[in-house]
Amino acid sequence: MRYLAGVLLALPVVAEPITFNKDIAPIIFHSCAPCHRPGEAAPFPLLTYEEVKSHA
Ligand code: HEC
Numbered sequence: 001m002r003y004l005a006g007v008l009l010a011l012p013v014v015a016e017p018i019t020f021n022k023d024i025a026p027i028i029f030h031s032c033a034p035c036h037r038p039g040e041a042a043p044f045p046l047l048t049y050e051e052v053k054s055h056a
Contacts (some may be wrong), residue, residue, distance in 0.1 A: 020049045028052055 018024070028036075028046050036046035046052050 020052070024052065026035075 003009070009046050032042075032046045034040065034046065035042040044055070046055065
């Protein structure tokens with residue numbers, strides 16, 4: 001019973017759609033943007049959805 005309750009509580013979290021701004025952008029900004037921005041070492045920026053998507 002405990003197990004089942006845990007699964008039911010977890011479901012809405014899992015079912016939420018993944019969005020760029022909420023889920024992807026923080027990872028990209030934290031891990032990639034220090035280099036992937038204009039003027040830095042990497043050859044292309046990864047600062048917007050379109051920029052990231054074009055390299056997906
Ligand atoms: C320490 C700086 C740095 C970080 C942090 C960094 N990159 Fe890069 N990235 C580079 C550089 C420099 C190049 C160009 C490498 C080259 O020309 O050989 C590159 C190239 C790339 C390429 C092209 C690879 C290819 O084969 O053409 C992709 C895709 C990429 N990075 C994605 C990412 C992603 C996604 C992240 C975050 C998870 C990230 N990078 C984090 C510096 C970085």
